[in-house]
Amino acid sequence: MRHTLTLFLTLAAFWMLNSGHTSVLMLSLGTISVVFVLYIAHRIDVVDHESQPIHLSYKLPGYFLWLLKELLLANIAVVKSIWLGKNFISPAFTTIKATQKTDIGKVIYANSITITPGTVTVDLVGDRLTVHALFQENLDILKAGEMDRRVSRLEN
Amino acid sequence: MTLDINTIVEILSGFCLLIGSFLCISGGVGILRFPDFYTRMHAVGVTDTLAAGMILVGLMLQNPDALVVIKLLMILVMTLFINPTASHALAKAAFHNGLMPVLDDTEILNSKERNKTTDNDLEPK
Amino acid sequence: MLIAATLAVLVAMILAIIRGIVGPTLYDRILAVNMFGTKTVLLLSLLGFVMGRPEFLDIAIVYALINFISVVGVLRYSGTFELKQPSAESKEE
C-alpha cells in the first residue's frame, strides 16, 4: 500500500512537471492517466520495495554528492588516457565482494561502479561483482571498499 | 566594469558547454582509439555521464523557463539512470559469450589479431 | 558556445558511426549505437536552443527511453541473453 501511494505521488509529480497545464480538463485527464498506469503497474506486478526504494530516499542525496565528486575525478583520468594513447592504460579484471544485503543495494553499488568511468560491472552473481577497469589503480580503490561501505550505509 | 548576474550565468553556461563539448569529442576519440571492447566501454562512459551532464547543465543555465529546466533535468536523470544499466547489460552479454578482455600490455600489442579471432568466432555459420 | 557544442556532438556522432561500421564484434556495434543514441539526445536538446525554440524537449526524453529499449531488445535477440552458467568464478583468481 505504501509503495502504491509513493508511486502515485511520483507519477502525479511526473505528470505535473511534464505538463505544466492546470486547466480542469488536463488535470482530470492526468488523474485518469495516473490511475490507469497504476492499475497496469499492479497488473504487471512492478510495484514493490525494489521499484520504490522509499526506505533509502532520505540518504540518497548525500550519496549522490559523493558520487559526483568521484565521477569528476574518474573522468579526468579516463580523458587523459584517451588523449595520451593506449600505452597509458592497464586494463584489469577481477571479482570483488559486495556487502549489501538487499538486491536494490547491490544494484545501486553495481551501477555506481559502472557510472564511474574507468570501471564497469561486468557481472553480478550473488554477492560477487566482476569488474573490468581501465587502470589497475581503479580496482585497488574499489577493493579498499569506500564505495561499498557508503552504499551499505544507505541500506540501514 | 560591473559583472551582473546574467553575465555570470552566461559565462558559466558557456564554460559548461565547452567542457561538455571537449568531453564529447574525447569520448568519440576514445571509442576509436581504445584496443578492445571493454576499454571502449569506458570511453563511452565518459561521454555518457559527465559530457551529457555538462551540456545539459549548460543548457539549463541558458534558459530561465521553469518547464524547460525541469525537462532538461529529467533528461539528465534518465541518462544517469539508464546508461550505466545499458552498459552493464552489454558488458554482461559480451562477457558471457566468451569475449575476453585484453589484459596486459603484450596482449594489447596483439590486439589486432585478437580482434580478428573474435570476429571469426562470431562469424555466422 | 551553443554552436560549438552542437558541432562537437556532431563530431562525436561521426566517430560513433565509424565504430559502428568498423565493428569488429557485434558488441562494439551495439556500444556504438548506444553511444550514438546518447549523442542524439544531446543533439536534440541543443538543436532546440540553437533554433530558438527549446520547448520540444519531449522528443529527447523519448529518445533516451527508446534507446534503452532497443539495446535490451538487441541483446535479447542476438542470442546472447539466455546466459550460460556464469563462468565468472573460474576466471581470474
Add this chain to the structure above:
Amino acid sequence: MIGLLIDITLLTLLVGVAIAIARMKDLFAVAMLAGIYGLLTASFFVAMDAVDVAFTEAAVGAGISTLLMFVVITMTGRSEDPVRHKPLLALLVVTITGSLLIFGTLDMPYFGAPDAPIHTHVAPRYINDSMQEVGVINLVTAVLASYRAFDTFGEVVVVFTAGIGVLALLSVARRREDDAVIELVNDSMHEQHLILRIVTKMLIPFILLFALYVQFHGDFGPGGGFQAGVIFASAIFLYALLFGLSTARRVINQSIIRLVAAVGILLYGCVGVVSMLNGGSFLDYNVLSSDPIAGQHLGILLIEWGVGCTVASVMVIIFFNFAGRQEDNQKAQNEEDIDANRAL
C-alpha cells in the same frame, strides 16, 4: 547558417550509413546500422522543424523497426548469401534512374524558398485560420485530426489491416503454459538480470505515463495518438523482453488487445457518424457541441484516443506474434538439437 551546416552534415552521414548498409553482409550489423539510420533521420527531422514527425520516427525507426528486424533475423539466419544478381546491370539501372531524377530536381524550387508552390495553396489557410477554425496551437494536430481527419482515418485502417495480416500469417495456436513453469523461469531470469530487471521495474510506469502524457498533449506541443501508441507499445515490449513473453501474454490478455485495436477504429468512425447524425458532414466536429471550437476539441480528443488505442494494440499484436513465432522456432530447434545429440 549553422542550421544549414547541421542539415548538410546529417544528410551526408545518412548517405554514408546507407552505403555501409548496402555493403554489409552480416545482417545483424545491417540492423544495427538501420537503427543508427533511424536516429539520424529523426535528428534531421528536428533540424527541419518537423518535431511531430521526429517524435514518431524516434520511436518507430530506432526502436520498433530495429527490434522487429532482429527478431526476424534470428529466425531467418544471420548472414547474407554472397552471390549477387548482376550487380553491374543493377548499378547501370540505378545510375540512369538517379541521373534522370537529379536532372528533374533542377526544376525544383530551391530548398527553403518561401514562395515555392507548396507553400502557396492550402498551407496559408492552415497557418493563419486554424486558430479560429480549430483552436489548437499545434498545427500538425489540427491538420491531422481535423482538416484531414478522413485521410487519417484511412491510415489508421491501414495500420489495423497490417496488424490483421501479421496475425493471419504468424499466429500460432498456443497451449496454455503452466504457471509454475513461468514462475520458475522468471526466478532464474531474475537472478541473472538483476540490475536490468530492477531498473526496468522502476522505469515502466514512467514510460507508460509518458505515453499518456504525449497522447493528451498533442494539442499543445509535439505529440498525439500515433506517437503515444508507439511509445506505449514499446513499454510493453520492454516488459515482454525482460520478463518473458509468456508472462507478458498472461498479464496482457491477447483477446482484449485485439478488441482494443478494433474499438479504436470504431471510436474514430463513430465520431464521424455522430457528426453526420448531428447534421454535419462525416468527421465535421463543429456540430458535436453547441460551440464549434468546443466541438473541435472534443472531436480531436476522441479521435486521437482512437488512433492511440489502435496503434498501440496493433504494435503489441505485431510484436507478440513475431516474438511468439521466434520462441516456438527456438523451441523446435532445441528439441531437434537434443534429438540429434541423442542419435549420436
Add this chain to the structure above:
Amino acid sequence: MLIGLYNYWVVVVLMMIGFYIVIAHGNLVKKIVGLTIFQTSVFIFYISIAKVEGGTAPILHAGIEVYSNPLPHVLILTAIVVGISTTALGLALTVRIKEAYGSIEESEIQSQDNQIQDAHTQGALSQSTESRESP
C-alpha cells in the same frame, strides 16, 4: 545553386541506394531494409520541401510569424506508422517463406520453385501419356 538543391540530391542518392539494394541483393531481409531506406528517402524529401527559410516548427507561439508547412508533416507522420506496419507485414511474409523453403535467398527460392514446376509438368506429361495408353 549547389546548396539550394543539395537536399534533393541526397534524397535521390538515398533512394537509389535503396533501389540498388532491392534489385541487386537476393536476401529478402536485406531487400526489406532497402525498401526502408527507399521509404525514408521519400520522407526526407517531403520534410525538406516543407521547410521555409527562417521558419520554425508549426506550433503557434506568440511573436513568431513564419512557420514551416504543416501539411507534409502530417502526411509523413502517418506514413511512418503505416510504413512500420507494412514492413512488419513484409517481415512476416519473409518468416513464412523461410519456414516453407528453408531459405530466404531469392535464387534458392527460384530454383526450388522451378524444380516443383518441372516435377509438375513431368507428372502431368506422364499422366497424360498414361491416360492415352490406358483405354
